[in-house]
Amino acid sequence: MRQAESDLVRALPLFENVSEKHFDELMSTAFLQRFPRGVTLIREGDLPDFLHIVVEGTVELFASHDSHETALDILEPVTTFILAAVIRDDVYLKSARTLTPAQILMIPAPAVRNAFDRDAAFARALVNELAVRYRCVVRSLKNEKLRNSAERLANWLLQEEAHQGNNRRVSLEIDKRTLASRLGMTPENLSRNLAQLSKHGVSKSGADLAIDDIAALRQFAKPNSLIDQ
Amino acid sequence: MRQAESDLVRALPLFENVSEKHFDELMSTAFLQRFPRGVTLIREGDLPDFLHIVVEGTVELFASHDSHETALDILEPVTTFILAAVIRDDVYLKSARTLTPAQILMIPAPAVRNAFDRDAAFARALVNELAVRYRCVVRSLKNEKLRNSAERLANWLLQEEAHQGNNRRVSLEIDKRTLASRLGMTPENLSRNLAQLSKHGVSKSGADLAIDDIAALRQFAKPNSLIDQ
DNA sequence: TTGGGGGATTGATTATTATCAATTGGCAGC
DNA sequence: GCTGCCAATTGATAATAATCAATCCCCCAA
Missing domain, CATH: 1.10.10.10 (Winged helix-like DNA-binding domain superfamily/Winged helix DNA-binding domain)
Structure with a gap:
């Protein structure tokens, strides 16, 4: 991963106060990958292997049921996704696909859980990130039900x-x-x-x-x- | 707070591995209150004073907009609510009212944030709890949009x-x-x-x-x- | 027992949204 | 410039849901 990209990730609120050591450990197992437009990155129902971070491009989170599909969110850089599934080590509730050519940083799920256990700042940041995400979904639900x-x-x-x-x-x-x-x-x-x-x-x-x-x-x-x- | 109630709370996944000391500190500032049916416990837009836990009875989470109201969730014992607002120290996005006579445990928000910073087990449990809640809302949103x-x-x-x-x-x-x-x-x-x-x-x-x-x-x-x- | 009163049900109508079909409008490739 | 393709628009209709109104049905209090 290039320095510029690493800096971009480092600047994420999620890693803000994480120690250099733990950040480097996380990044050493992570890899940055380019995808063309229209690639399915994760599929609902699968178990999480990686925490994903949109570094470049646009990603759609969507879900399907009974031959219908709905977009749940559209993500731009720099955003993490499927954090909750990684933390819980439980199946994805959403699928994700690239809407444009995109660059995705992928951190192995065990490394995330490991860093979480050893770095208090990271744990705090994870809670905060999850709380932000939680509130976003609540807003979406209100938007759907009240308008x-x-x-x-x-x-x-x-x-x-x-x-x-x-x-x-x-x-x-x-x-x-x-x-x-x-x-x-x-x-x-x-x-x-x-x-x-x-x-x-x-x-x-x-x-x-x-x-x-x-x-x-x-x-x-x-x-x-x-x-x- | 009676021993039986304290034990009930202690058994919550949220407090499972929290040290006796930190749990006692949390509980010493907390108080358990009875409410009759139909009482508004919190109002969307207000800032959080307490983390709430339904110990007995039923609580409705709801939201209003443009003279319409919708129920977002119905909580039974033993469940925490408005955790995300407490963590972020940001306004409630939902209101809450009792649907039956209820007993609510209220832990001052600063005490929660304080325990979070000092007790790693509590931090871990909070992340887990939030992840569970997050996934519940995602399910609700899918339910609304796909059925x-x-x-x-x-x-x-x-x-x-x-x-x-x-x-x-x-x-x-x-x-x-x-x-x-x-x-x-x-x-x-x-x-x-x-x-x-x-x-x-x-x-x-x-x-x-x-x-x-x-x-x-x-x-x-x-x-x-x-x-x- | 007998009225109220309030929630629940049913009916009629309107509003909102989805579906199916036809047409239009760009735009990439020739 | 054409041509064909695909997305976007428009139209017509059906499905879904909300609103308004009129009972109905309990349950409780007198």
Whole structure:
């Protein structure tokens, strides 16, 4: 692994206060791998071999049931995933695939559990990381149960606008099929909901979207700090 | 706190390997309180003062948005709640209320964070507990996104039947209004879905339910070990 | 025993969402 | 430039779920 990549990982909150020794031990067993777009990295139901960290590219977490599939999360660098399965040494509840060419750091699960037992700072950071992840899922669940699909889209737009620099433009970096699944709707309804939002300050400018009247969009979306962000 | 109650808490996986000293310290600042039915214990948006543990009775975790409310979980003894908020020292994302008269053990949040820093076994147990909770929410999210309301009810019935002793009977211990909310449907649709399930091996016997043909119910419910349990 | 009262059920209607089908619209490769 | 392909859109319809309204059914108190 190159120095730049190692530094990137070192800067993760997860490793922030871990001793140099333990960090080096973790990294010595880890490896960084490149994957093309569309590769399934893990499959729900399998047992965890590695803790995964997205270093570059985009990864989709999804789950299937009865010939249906839904996107549960879309991860960007630098994010860990399947931490809970690694800690519990229990089967994955989600699958993961690359949405773009990606670089993934993989740390053998036993090494993670070992470092956890020996490094108090790492243990503390793991708890914190898990707590953050836990709260993210709770937000997603509230989003699903308390909003309809148009509201979910509107709030996603508001979040993306902020994430992409508050310049009233949102470029769609993932394909609409995946976005629809992430937002809990069909691609058809994503189209229709997007068309509906033209009544609430959103317009299409080519492949991207523009928020012409963010106050109107906010009024429709009713963003809530205990659901979004 | 009485010895019997202290023993109950001591037996929680969360405290299993914690040193006697640290456990006693935690308990010395904790207190056990009785609440009548229908009391709001915590309110989403507030900052956490205590880690809560249901020692007796039933507690509903719920959230509100735009004059709607949804039940996110229903807790029975012995379960901790709002652990993630305590660890992060961040606002609650859920509210909690008693559904029955209940006994709640409350441990001051700073004491929890303090014990976490000083007792490795406690830290390990906390991570494990959080990982378990995390996986529960992921299951809930999958349940919501991958099943319709009748399927959610059918699977809930199967789980309750197992939980209540595999005797093909399920007694409704929480009121239907709350159950409907928990299952992500209106009380009206809970009624209708229950009526529909008579086609799939379920019958009403007074206030309780009977599963006359569990194979038929399973065929309809399509239980999935990566969603249920 | 007899009324209330509140939850539960049922019915009718509307809203939301999914599905299926047809069409459009880019865009890569020729 | 064409052509074909695939995603995106649009339309029509069906399935699912929420809402509103009207009973019904218990259980409890007088």
